[in-house]
Amino acid sequence: MPRIEFNCICKTYPDGTRAVIDLDLTVADREFLCVLGPSGCGKSSTLRMLAGLEPVTSGDLVVDGKRINDLPPQARDMAMVFENYALYPHLRVFDNIAMPLLARRRPRTEIRERVLQVAETLQITEHLRKRPQALSGGQRQRVALGRAIVRSPKMFLMDEPLGHLEAYLRVQLRAEVRRLHERLGATTVYITHDQEEAEAVSDRIAVMNGGRLQQLGGLIDLLDRPVNRFVAEFIGRLPINVLPAFVGAGGSLRVGETTLPLSPARMARLSASGAGPVTLGIRPEDVSAADADGGQALPGRVVVLEPQGDRTVIIAHTMAGRVSALVPSRLVPSAGAAVELRFAMDRAHVFSADGANLLHGLGGSG
């Protein structure tokens, strides 16, 4: 039985804002699911509905087979870690961590033991007598984590918990979060806008935009088989190239004046969708730049070079706009040189006017 089910969940705020639209999502037991998306995409609203901090407008929220729409947060066995830590400013770290146990009136000895244990695990024992104001961001977040795990809940909800921390702390703490998840055998729903983070900690990623779930899957799925233009543009270390293109009769694909080589299967798919203007999406990693020698390549002129260690990003100006390519540094042409850009078409995506990936399912070999 899946742990958490969102069945056609909608959230509309009183002022009319539709934050979440027709969300269908399941989270398996012990899964670590990341909800990824830009600001305002509905991920926070989704989490807060799960927590019980926001009422569900319509749809069924089911946990362990039971509909929990009307259950108050206190009755759901979930712990939450907030973006801004949400520590009690008037309490010391010890009492902050102890609060979930105090709320359930556990005996003092048990509380003491548990809190010390948790502090040990998160390496904050030395801070137990301090107030949150005296701690750094990273320390506060550990306290927030401690408060979440102290009663060993089965479900963790985390709302961009590492958002306010410095880069090295983010890397460090996300590993700890993952470790805790595994140790406690918990089911975790984790919100972030940082895909690197999502990639590092999660089992699956749910990409949201404009209140709707765009795609659900592992990172490789999202990278190689984006279901629409949004996902293709949102995921990926380097920004994907997006070029205006044209589908001709028979499913041929033309960018600028260059006809791109396509496999018969792909041409058939494009032909079925009809001729007309489309958008070509191709990742810089799948673009190669060579000296002009004719052939089915897009001609361009190098304008910017961005060295990145043993590889360099070349940005070339072409008839179809700017194209970036990631090439090994030893093969880099000089700035201003004329180049021919070749696309690995088996890894290219073609998007219709409404953003849908016309070649979805025929994605690259990964």
Next chain:
Amino acid sequence: MVTSKRADRRTAFLLIAPTMLVLLVVNIYPFLYALYISAHTFTLGRPTPPRFIGLSNYRDLLDDDRFINSLWVSFKFVTIAVVVEFLLGFALAFLFNARLGGLAILRKLAILPIMVMPLASGLVWFYILNENFGAMNWFAVLLGATQRVRFLTDDSLAILSLVLADAWQWTPFVMLVMFAALQSIPEYVYEAAKMDGLGQWQTFWRVTLPLLSSAIWVVLVLRVVDAFRMIELIYLMTRGGPGGATETLSWYIYSTGFLDQDLGSAAAEAVVMIIVVTIVAQIFVRRLRYGEAT
């Protein structure tokens, strides 16, 4: 800093000196002068020079029944008034904290009494509480009173009438301060409490109340001190009567000094009052110091 330390000190002195000068003249010197007066026989308007009598005025105070009574009446008034104002104001702050439409306007209306001239307030309440034609008696009859209530002339009711008028004016102040304090508690604290499993009552005791404690402290001290020094209502409504039932220390000092014209005794009483208030104020200021230091 780009200026020298000595120049800085001089500038600071020039900035603060005028204020200190005024306070010296109107606060420090009068207190010392009051000590001086209290050690003499001083009569208002009489041409005879004052005679030094040492602590005699103070000794007389200990035997003075009216003085002892005034301390007791002050204590009664302050306690009842502050308790009423605090409990009501505190509860109302929570009510006003609800996210309901129109409360903002109602709140602006609610705080109007704070700004009313205390003398005018005393005048109106004197009229309302009048036993012959006051509106309060009309309400009393409406609520089942069989005869007209003597609000201002009954021994036990008089002080409650003063409390009523005082609470009318100052409960909104308590409400305002507690409301502001409540509003300053960030929403995320309540959300964290929910996720931690705290019920409504638990949240109030463990989270809300501790976070309000400094505001509570401030409001209590201010009300205690201000209730203690209240005099306008007595001036207009009861003038210390009936039979000393509403003769607070404030009124007694005024009465001794300007009605009986015995400035020496009045000064002695005043010194006692200043000392009492100073002790209360010091406790408060000391706690504030700790707050600032941490």
Next chain:
Amino acid sequence: MATTKEARLRSSGNLRRGTFAIYLAVCLFVGFGLFPLYMMITTSLKTDLQTFEWPPVWIFTPTFQSYHNALFVFGGRSADHYLLNSIVVTLSSSALAVFLGAMAAYGLARFRFSGNRDIAFYILSTRFAPPVGFIVPIYLMVQRSGLLDSQLALIIVYTSMNLSFVTWILRGFFLEIPIEIEEAALVDGYTRWQVFLRVALPLVKPGLAATVILSAIFSWNEFLFASILAPGDAATIPVYLAGFSASMNIDWGEYMAVGTMAVLPIMIFTLALQRHLVRGLTFGAVR
């Protein structure tokens, strides 16, 4: 379009049972608060006979007779004498209090010297000085210096009474200004005095507004010192009001008329400027 966060904030107070109870309680409280003001205004519009009626007259045709009497008919000084005194004393003492208080507040906030904290707390503690306690010595001092029944005496006394909270509030405001702004000005060549006048003061305008308004209201309303120190020539409106109660005839209509005239401007003032007022009143209790 509103962001999700804003929309969320607006919805979190879900309707509960007892919404009606809350409104009822609040309205009762506000009604209770406005009732005496209502009584004052309506009584001022009644005829003398009506003011004595039992049961009280709730519905009547209003008349301005009492106002006419209060302003023009009663012997002794006319109302505008008191009004003028009140205005002069109020404006002077609040201006002075804020002027001196701002300087002192700045000195305490921005300069480090031994005794800084002690002086600050001393000034704060004068807020608690009970007027009744000081009335006796101050009366004698005023009398001896020949300032009895002068506006100046009142102005000085009121200034000192206002100084404590003015200084304290403005000190808090100055402490909140980032010091870099002033340091930049100093580096640019401003003297410390210029920094105070041109940089710091403008930045604490809300604090200045709050303290001026509170000082003005306090000075306008003050009774005890006014009645003792300025019973005649420099008498202010509260003294005028109190004078009515001393007379043997109880002319409620006239009392209330004067009371209304004294209180109504402040009420309007309060409603218009309540944001600043609230800031001043709640200062210290709420960060």
